[in-house]
Amino acid sequence: MLRRVPFAPLSLFRKALLPTATSLALFPQQRFSSSAKNPKIDILGPDDDVHKVSKSPEEWRVYQSLYPSVLPEVEQHNSLCEFMFGRWDREPNHTAMIQHETKRRLTFAETRKMTEAAASVLYYGHNIRKGDVVCIALLNNIFYAPFTYGIMRLGAVVTTANAITTPETLCFQLEASNTKTIVSSRIFQKTMEDAAVMIKKSTGKAISVLYIEDFDRIADQASALPSSYTAMEEAKPDDVVFLPFSSGTTGTPKATQLTNKSLTACIIQWSSPSNFHTSHTYLSILPFFHIYGFTVVMSVVLAGNATQIIMSRYMAEEYLDNVKEYKVTHSFVAPPVVISLVNKLEAPGNEYDFSSMKFIVCSAAPLSEDIGRRMAKVNPNLKLAQGWGMTEMSPTCSTCPDNQPTIDYRIPGCLIPDTEMRVVKVDDNQQSGADKSRGVDVENEGDEGELWVRGPQMMKGYLDKEQTDIAIQDGWYRTGDMGYIGKRKEFRVSGRLKELIKYKGFQVSPPEVEAELIKHPWVQDCIVIGVNDPRDVSFENPRALVVLKPDLPTKDAVRASDEIYRYMMRKMPPHKRLHGGVRIVESIMKNATGKLMRRQVRDAELEYMKGEGKE
Known part of the structure; x- marks a missing residue:
């Protein structure tokens, strides 16, 4: 007989946060025209197709974005850092970031200045040069972006880690990425130093640590980079600049190689269909060490010259207080956040003012229709959307512009510019993404299969070539997501192949x-x-x-x-x-962004069943 027993929870943003493939969804009703830089978007009729479809020379059925190509703009830039500098220089005096906890503000000009200072501190104090790897292990704060782009300014490579972790877990990432220096906070000093000691014992290599509490003092004394150091100017589109570790929910985390081109492309792909400008205020809570937080929450907003309020940790009350204080208009969140906000806003007698919020993108896991309806009641003017992506796509495959009058958040919607998709037949012997596929499309539209994608935002590959050969087949990334095509050529995600x-x-x-x-x-x-x-x-x-x-x-x-x-x-x-x-059970194990940790839940349940004599 089954009985009620506690099931250990994994609290949102409070315990170890592992990178995951990001799952987003949105509405389909849109048509795109005009230039690639700023396409005009019209509403599709109720029966209009959401995607183009064509037959390739290989006889593949390929679904394509309706957005105009952004490749001409992407190809103008060899360096992601140079691209971001250009964007920041457009609005030097506008506020870029505000730290919720300290109220410290940075304009875009100050953000660029701090980025140059971070590069100098790492260059002179830690001997960081082109190709070196620097790990950022911080909670969300206004130092994150300057150090990210300061590292790239040197031609070095960024890897990001959850600061709230064990030395053993951190050690795995440091060793796998060949990290030379860690940027962290003294709050996590013991974890950082223990991990560095472990690396020294296992590899003989010494890792230095730079603490942000010391940064302002050191930066005041740092010299500018020598004029002869031209790593940014000599950067190539195919240079690897970011090494996030892909989903811990799919097995051993894999170091994913993202390049200048893939990240620049993803940022431009986002900003092309959406409107990012100085009148918008974003509330940033998703962890920057996660690919979705890194690219979309932090970088896309900065590239769009919007202001973002940065919270180190999510608390519903503080989130709602910030919405009221700063008249926040936009936010990127995960389903547990939406649920907690709805519960607070529905509470009798609450005094929260949520009326300024115009657009929320919910990611990482499907959002239920019930929650969507409840959110619509507490703020009828709010547009709620979802989207879809994963680390290997930098991370976005589909997303939504925020200027649509109608949003159907129940389906995983429109491919972003220059992104293509296939629906590939899954054979009986395939139970995970590691199993070889014949690469044959499903017979009919509407048949379920594995979703394969490609685009300029796709990763260069994993550090492990063998894993790359499994994940990329004929130039397509095998997402491991199961899905199908609907009547209007919209795609829907129905589950995971491995699940x-x-x-x-x-x-x-x-x-x-x-x-x-x-x-x-x-x-x-x-x-x-x-x-x-x-x-x-x-x-x-x-x-x-x-x-x-x-x-x-x-x-x-x-x-x-x-x-x-x-x-x-x-x-x-x-x-x-x-x-x-x-x-x-009392709770269900989820990761930082609210995604169900299916493998870990299953393993724990099998152990429970053994103890109960059920297996």
Whole structure:
């Protein structure tokens, strides 16, 4: 008999935060015309196609963005740092960043000056040169961007790490990336020094640490870079400048090589369909060490000359206070943030003023229709959108402009400029992205398959060539996401290839089962995993872990389990029913951006079942 037991939570932005592939979604109704730099966007009719489709010489069915190409602008820039400097110089006196905790402000001119100072401190004090790797291990703050672009100013490579981590986890990344120097805070001094000692013991290599608390004092004494040092001027589009570590939820994190071109392209691709300008104020809470926070939250906003309020940690009350104080108009968030905001804004007697917020992009995991409807009630003028991407695409594949009158956040929408997609057939022997694909498109539009993408924002590859050869096939990145094409040529993400549950020859997508499960009035949160059938280990049974709504008067967890089990028996076809059972838990493990940690949840549940004699 299943019983209610605690399930250890992973708190949002408070415990170890691992990089993940980013999952975003948005609306489809748009048409694009005019120049590549600033296309005009019209509304599509209800029956108009969302994407172009063509047959390639290889007979692939290729779905293409309707946006005009931005490649002419991308190809004008060899260096991401040079590109950002040019953008900042357009509005030197406008406020670029405000630190929530300290109220410190930087204009774009001051941001550039601090970037040059960061480059000088690293050049003279830590002997950083072209090709060296510097790890930034910080909470979000106004030093993050200057150090990021200061490192790139030297022709060096940035890797970012979660500062709230263990020395062992950090050591893995430092060694894998061949880091020479760490930029961190004295808050994390013990972790940084312990990791450096571990690296010294294992490799014999000494790693230096620069603490931001010392930066202002050191920068005042630093000389300018020598005129003979021209790494930025000599940069090439294919030079690697960023080494984020891709999803810890897919196995051992992999160092992903992003170049000047891939990152510059992604920033321009974002700013082409969307409007970023000085009248916008952004509230930045997603961690900058994560690819989505790094590129979109930090860099795209800076490139668009908008102001961003930076919070080191997310707290709903402080977030809403900032919205009111700074008249925040835009924000990039994850589903748990939207849920917490809705709960606060719906509370009787609350005095929060959320009326200035015009546009929120929610990423990292699907957002339920119920939450979307509730958010629309608390702020009818708010446009809520989602999108889709992953580290290997710098990270964006699809996103949305903020100037559309209609947004359907329920589907993962429009490809960004110069981005193409295929839907590739998944053979029976494929249970993960590591399994070889025949590279054949699905037979019919509407058939489910693995989504493959390509574009100028695609990674150069992983540091591990063997992993690169698995992930990139015929020039396409295999996302591992399952999806299909709808009637209007819109694409929809239906699950993950590696997450598929194989039940008696049927492939079951957990998100599809979860979408029905969450509709039950008692269910607050849920996850569906595959567990071995004790009678036949050749297939798995779908099993659900469920968090009940807090106001539910249920002392009898067994009754709740049985009720939910019977509900799913009525709602789902036989192969999608919860043959592995239902267990009531206190919380479900998620990463920093709110994404379900399916592999870790499954591993923990299998251990639990062994202890209960269930497996």
